[in-house]
Amino acid sequence: MKKDQLHAYLSYLLRLWLSNDGEKNAWRISLESTQTRKRKGFASIEELVVYLERKMDSWSSPNQDK
Numbered sequence: 001m002k003k004d005q006l007h008a009y010l011s012y013l014l015r016l017w018l019s020n021d022g023e024k025n026a027w028r029i030s031l032e033s034t035q036t037r038k039r040k041g042f043a044s045i046e047e048l049v050v051y052l053e054r055k056m057d058s059w060s061s062p063n064q065d066k
Helices: 045-060
Strands: 010-020 025-032 037-043
Touching: 025 045, 037 045
Parallel strands: none
Antiparallel strands: 010 025, 025 037
């Protein structure tokens, strides 16, 4: 692996759990960066996908800050 390829690596711990708010079950989602340990929550799988797509786009754009 080339040196510049090492910086284009994203790694996350994905957590999914079923929660009950008293009326219905809902899936909860969190994503934790293995590099920074920052955690982000999502209300839906669609939000998670949008977030990941934006992260990938920002890393693949040559003029974007990471």
